Amino acid sequence: MDLGLANQVVVVTGASKGIGFACAAAFVREGARVALVSRSRQNLDAALARIEAGVHRPVAFVADLVDAAQSARVIDDVEAQLGPIDVLVSSAGAAKRYPPDELNANAWHDALDAKFFSYIHPLDVVVKRMAARGRGSIVNIVGAGGKTANPVHLPGGAANAALMLATVGLAAAYGPKGVRINAINPGGTLTGRVQEGLNAEARMTGLAADEILARQQARIPLQRLGTPEEIAQVTLFLASSHASYVTGAVIPMDGGAGAVI
Numbered sequence: 001m002d003l004g005l006a007n008q009v010v011v012v013t014g015a016s017k018g019i020g021f022a023c024a025a026a027f028v029r030e031g032a033r034v035a036l037v038s039r040s041r042q043n044l045d046a047a048l049a050r051i052e053a054g055v056h057r058p059v060a061f062v063a064d065l066v067d068a069a070q071s072a073r074v075i076d077d078v079e080a081q082l083g084p085i086d087v088l089v090s091s092a093g094a095a096k097r098y099p100p101d102e103l104n105a106n107a108w109h110d111a112l113d114a115k116f117f118s119y120i121h122p123l124d125v126v127v128k129r130m131a132a133r134g135r136g137s138i139v140n141i142v143g144a145g146g147k148t149a150n151p152v153h154l155p156g157g158a159a160n161a162a163l164m165l166a167t168v169g170l171a172a173a174y175g176p177k178g179v180r181i182n183a184i185n186p187g188g189t190l191t192g193r194v195q196e197g198l199n200a201e202a203r204m205t206g207l208a209a210d211e212i213l214a215r216q217q218a219r220i221p222l223q224r225l226g227t228p229e230e231i232a233q234v235t236l237f238l239a240s241s242h243a244s245y246v247t248g249a250v251i252p253m254d255g256g257a258g259a260v261i
């Protein structure tokens with residue numbers, strides 16, 4: 001199926017690893033002009049080396065998106081090099097987990113910086129430019145933890161809940177200007193970060209990482225974690241004109257684990 005993404009200028013934040021990397025690779029396969037953004041030149045170079053060649057060579061840009069000025073600067077740099085942005089996919093950063101009695105003001109601020117502002121800073125710049133051009137599509141990779149409170153993921157969950165509200169509210173505000181904004185809520189998705197978490201839990205409990213993973217998977221109706229590539233497929237669809245009447249949607253991709261309406 002041709003998604004009509006060829007030659008589109010696509011920015012993927014958090015593209016050096018995990019879900020963002022899978023999204024960047026998928027857009028390159030579709031023939032898009034892809035900009036990968038993360039904080040580390042080294043991680044980005046490693047990511048570029050792993051992406052299968054497409055029609056256009058992807059380009060890497062370094063920025064810490066927690067910083068509003070760096071976010072604005074990187075969007076300027078992408079547009080100067082690749083042209084006006086058609087699609088923004090945000091997948092940068094994740095908040096740390098804390099037992100509730102270890103929470104303090106810094107932990108809450110850090111989580112909002114790491115997960116909320118790292119999405120809002122580039123979005124704020126891009127959405128206004130898309131609106132001025134009368135077209136564009138934005139996909140926020142958020143997280144199911146914003147729907148169900150988990151005591152060890154409260155600041156991160158709060159950031160996710162705030163991102164869902166911002167997605168839906170901005171979609172309503174910018175729909176009349178031709179910009180669609182949607183979110184995907186992944187459940188457990190097997191990225192390097194999740195594998196590191198399994199390894200850490202294995203060291204803590206003495207159980208094998210495979211055994212911990214098997215127990216987690218048994219609780220999911222589809223009986224497994226998702227893959228970054230599966231998240232990327234739905235991201236491609238939402239970004240494309242095949243989803244031209246979809247905006248303000250928050251799509252769960254958790255293998256049925258949430259079981260909420």
Ligand SMILES: NC(=O)c1ccc[n+]([C@@H]2O[C@H](COP(=O)([O-])OP(=O)(O)OC[C@H]3O[C@@H](n4cnc5c(N)ncnc54)[C@H](OP(=O)(O)O)[C@@H]3O)[C@@H](O)[C@H]2O)c1
Nearest residue numbers: 014016017018019038039040043065092093143188189191
């Ligand atoms: N994997 C899951 O199970 C899961 C579940 C629910 C939600 N999510 C959400 O999905 C998103 C992606 O998760 P993931 O598992 O793919 O994470 P990941 O593998 O840790 O990748 C995160 C990416 O973000 C970049 N990044 C982090 N902070 C940044 C910043 N301040 N500025 C620019 N880039 C930054 C990292 O690159 P550098 O280190 O090179 O900067 C990396 O490329 C996150 O927001 C996460 O909360 C994931």
